[in-house]
Amino acid sequence: xxxxxxxxxxxxxxxxxxxxxxxxxxxxxxxxxxxxxxxxxxxxxxxxxxxxxxxxxxxxxxxxxxxxxxxxxxxxxxxxxxxxxxxxxxxxxxxxxxxxxxxxxxxxxxxxxxxxxxxxxxxxxxxxxxxxxxxxxxxxxxxxxxxxxxxxxxxxxxxxxxxxxxxxxxxxxxxxxxxxxxxxxxxxxxxxxxxxxxxxxxxxxxxxxxxxxxxxxxxxxxxxxxxxxxxxxxxxxxxxxxxxxxxxxxxxxxxxxxxxxxxxxxxxxxxxxxxxxxxxxxxxxxxxxxxxxx
Numbered sequence: 089x090x091x092x093x094x095x096x097x098x099x100x101x102x103x104x105x106x107x108x109x110x111x112x113x114x115x116x117x118x119x120x121x122x123x124x125x126x127x128x129x130x131x132x133x134x135x136x137x138x139x140x141x142x143x144x145x146x147x148x149x150x151x152x153x154x155x156x157x158x159x160x161x162x163x164x165x166x167x168x169x170x171x172x173x174x175x176x177x178x179x180x181x182x183x184x185x186x187x188x189x190x191x192x193x194x195x196x197x198x199x200x201x202x203x204x205x206x207x208x209x210x211x212x213x214x215x216x217x218x219x220x221x222x223x224x225x226x227x228x229x230x231x232x233x234x235x236x237x238x239x240x241x242x243x244x245x246x247x248x249x250x251x252x253x254x255x256x257x258x259x260x261x262x263x264x265x266x267x268x269x270x271x272x273x274x275x276x277x278x279x280x281x282x283x284x285x286x287x288x289x290x291x292x293x294x295x296x297x298x299x300x301x302x303x304x305x306x307x308x309x310x311x312x313x314x315x316x317x318x319x320x321x322x323x324x325x326x327x328x329x330x331x332x333x334x335x336x337x338x339x340x341x342x343x344x345x346x347x348x349x350x351x352x353x354x355x356x357x358x359x360x361x362x363x364x365x366x367x368x369x370x371x372x373x374x375x376x377x378x379x380x381x382x
Contacts, residue, residue, distance in 0.1 A: 101133040101181050122217030124150050127179075134212045137179045140172040145222040148172055149351075152182070155211040164215060171222045182212070218335060224349040228256075236261020236312075237341055241320075241350035249324050252292075252299045253352040256370065257316040257341050267367040268307040271318050271341055275334035275354055275362060283334045285360050292321035292363030301365030308369065317370040326357040334362075341367075 105119050105126055119126045128135040140146045149168040156162055169178050220226075226240035227233060238260050244253035259265055270290050275283045292301030301319040310316055320337070334354040338347050354362065 101128050101130045101135045103130065104128045118213035121214045122219065123148070124214055124217050126212060126214065129212060132185045133181055133183045135179065135181045136167075136214075137177050138167075138169050138172065139177040140174055140219075142219075142221075143174050145171045145173055146219045147222050147225045148217065148219045150214060151216040153213045153215040154184070155213065157211070159211070170225070218351050220336065220349040220351065224338070224347050226348050226350055232260035233346070235346040236263060237265065237345060239339060239341055239348040239350075241337075241352050244352060249357075250296055250299075251322050251324060251355070252301070253320045254300075255318045255320065255339060255350070257310070257318075257367070259310045259312050259314050262312055264312070265310045265342070266307065267310055267316055267342065269305040270364050270366050271339050272343060273320065273362070273364050274338040275356075276336040276338060276349070277333075278335055280336060280349075283332060285332055286334065286356065287361050289361060289363045290366075292319065292365055295321050295323060295359075295361060295363045299363075299365075301363050303366060303368060305366035306368070308367075315370040316367045318367050319365040320352060320354075321363040321365070322354060322356055322361065323359050324355040324357040325359050329358040331358055332356040332360055 105128060123139045123141055124136060125139075126134055126136045136150070136152075138148050138150065140148065147168065147170045149166060151164055151166045153164050154162040165182065167180060167182075169180075172178060227238060228240040232238060236259065238258040240256055242254040242256065244251060246252075255271060257267075273288055275286045275288070277283045289295070290305075291303075292299050295301075299319060299321045300317075301321045324331075332354075334356065335351055336349055337352055337354065338349050340347050356362065
């Protein structure tokens with residue numbers, strides 16, 4: 089794929105895709121999904137664009153799947169654009185031969201994967217699109233939020249249908265914060281709407297023991313520089329009924345704290361239950377550990 093020319097206009101990457109553009113026209117989810125569209129595909133690169141249809145700035149993460157000419161999966165890679173303004177569109181390009189190529193301003197960070205050497209993936213597809221309001225986006229790194237509290241979720245662990253994800257809280261501000269009990273969690277569907285039919289339990293003992301979510305709540309002060317942790321736990325058991333999936337969870341560390349939207353990809357099956365453990369102290373000098381193996 090070509091890099092940006094001196095004028096700032098992108099060099100062509102490949103053949104434009106034939107996705108319909110008429111309002112309301114159905115588009116293949118592999119080429120268009122959730123405001124993201126693959127616009128051109130070449131033998132060594134592809135182009136795409138990300139549009140924010142919402143009324144406020146959003147952070148959008150796209151996971152692409154790369155496939156060989158024969159259709160076999162090669163690799164996945166991701167792109168994130170932060171602070172995309174309402175109605176705005178950002179364009180990007182992925183160079184499948186090595187380093188990524190950007191179109192326009194360099195708002196996309198380096199990708200997390202790349203095609204294996206010697207392969208020429210010809211069928212990039214949009215695997216998944218996730219977006220969160222910029223004002224609620226978790227910031228594991230970077231400037232301290234105005235609230236003085238940095239909250240984010242880890243990658244979690246899973247085994248035999250049991251899932252656990254850790255919520256990590258850091259006091260990066262200047263004031264002491266008192267934690268007393270449980271974080272407030274609200275499962276959300278793909279459209280960021282509250283998901284009906286989910287019971288949020290205090291603690292995880294009704295779901296499983298030994299997950300880190302069943303310790304009793306304790307009141308303690310979180311001083312500047314200190315950290316805390318809580319655990320979300322659930323099962324994806326599927327029986328009679330419609331499975332419930334909540335890609336997003338809106339979390340408040342305390343009742344009056346600013347909300348943060350994390351993306352734990354809750355696959356609740358037909359259980360309809362999510363256990364939220366109480367806040368416990370966590371040493372911020374240590375790298376946050378994943379939930380215990382289940």
